[in-house]
Amino acid sequence: xxxxxxxxxxxxxxxxxxxxxxxxxxxxxxxxxxxxxxxxxxxxxxxxxxxxxxxxxxxxxxxxxxxxxxxxxxxxxxxxxxxxxxxxxxxxxxxxxxxxxxxxxxxxxxxxxxxxxxxxxxxxxxxxxxxxxxxxxxxxxxxxxxxxxxxxxxxxxxxxxxxxxxxxxxxxxxxxxxxxxxxxxxxxxxxxxxxxxxxxxxxxxxxxxxxxxxxxxxxxxxxxxxxxxxxxxxxxxxxxxxxxxxxxxxxxxxxxxxxxx
Numbered sequence: 001x002x003x004x005x006x007x008x009x010x011x012x013x014x015x016x017x018x019x020x021x022x023x024x025x026x027x028x029x030x031x032x033x034x035x036x037x038x039x040x041x042x043x044x045x046x047x048x049x050x051x052x053x054x055x056x057x058x059x060x061x062x063x064x065x066x067x068x069x070x071x072x073x074x075x076x077x078x079x080x081x082x083x084x085x086x087x088x089x090x091x092x093x094x095x096x097x098x099x100x101x102x103x104x105x106x107x108x109x110x111x112x113x114x115x116x117x118x119x120x121x122x123x124x125x126x127x128x129x130x131x132x133x134x135x136x137x138x139x140x141x142x143x144x145x146x147x148x149x150x151x152x153x154x155x156x157x158x159x160x161x162x163x164x165x166x167x168x169x170x171x172x173x174x175x176x177x178x179x180x181x182x183x184x185x186x187x188x189x190x191x192x193x194x195x196x197x198x199x200x201x202x203x204x205x206x207x208x209x210x211x212x213x214x215x216x217x218x219x220x221x222x223x224x225x226x227x228x229x230x231x232x233x234x235x236x237x238x239x240x241x242x243x244x245x246x247x248x249x250x251x252x253x254x255x256x257x258x259x260x261x
Contacts (some may be wrong), residue, residue: 036167050202060226066218189213
């Protein structure tokens with residue numbers, strides 16, 4: 001997974017906010033033999049194996065991002081979210097920014113509904129039914145995704161270390177009430193850190209990205225404050241909850257994109 005392509009960018013619609021996974025990559029700059037501490041690789045493998053075993057879960061998380069302003073300065077933006085997942089094909093997200101902006105997403109059997117509650121707009125989109133393929137299609141079609149989605153899909157895949165130059169295990173420290181292994185990885189334009197539970201659960205608790213190619217090295221941090229790996233989901237959890245006064249628009253309009261011919 002190429003974390004080197006991450007760029008901070010302000011987006012009005014929060015489903016695609018905070019970070020952009022731009023097309024293309026910097027893996028061509030990789031050294032022939034990345035220097036990854038076996039202990040660090042072991043912890044990544046533990047985490048990915050643990051997440052592969054999860055069929056359904058609910059997580060609560062908070063994010064802090066340095067967003068670039070037109071002046072070139074950075075302002076910190078905060079967001080909280082709850083993500084519900086039931087594999088193979090169901091996902092629901094509710095999120096709210098510190099500014100009060102709210103958004104939601106519901107994905108079931110390849111039918112995605114995105115709601116920008118702040119503007120009273122929503123859009124529908126057809127995607128492949130399996131969850132990982134649906135998220136891949138979103139990334140391929142729009143060239144971007146968020147760390148929220150990456151927690152659902154990317155962190156469980158085997159290619160997480162593909163573009164890493166160096167990786168080390170720094171030790172252990174508590175995050176969200178859990179003792180965690182603290183790992184640090186280097187890529188050409190971004191360094192990233194991850195905290196993984198020391199317990200057998202081996203779940204990720206925090207991710208921090210530092211963008212070295214930007215002035216003042218802006219950061220993005222995601223902290224998972226709660227994992228529920230035995231959720232009691234109901235059918236209603238996957239049903240879109242649209243306000244009464246809301247208008248349907250195209251996905252391009254919802255994302256403030258120009259229509260493509």
